[in-house]
Amino acid sequence: MVRFTITFFVMVILFLGGVIVGFDQAGTGMNNLSGNDVNEYDAVEASKQGDDYQVDLLGESFEQKPIEEKKEEYQDINQGLFTEKLAATVEGGVKWFFNMLIEGAYQISELFYRV
Known part of the structure; x- marks a missing residue:
């Protein structure tokens, strides 16, 4: 029983560790795929040129x-x-029609099977 418990917890830890590593690699891959390196620019940059605003x-x-x-x-x-x-x-409209159709069929079958 102790051996099973230890094996189970080791497998759970390995699984969760693999999930975390996979999420990290997926995020890195998405950044590389889009060609954007988030360290190269600020998240929000705003500038005013005359009466117009430009936001990056x-x-x-x-x-x-x-x-x-x-x-x-x-x-x-x-x-x-x-x-x-x-x-x-x-x-x-279609839902209403089919609900009326099913209700009518139910009422007809109820006439035959009523005791």
């Missing part, structure tokens, strides 16, 4: 956009939501 977040540059461009992007996103709403409505 993890090496990617974000610039200030006019409100008209943002409104156009928002309208494009809302047009995509219409199809989602339509699909949700169709889904609700």
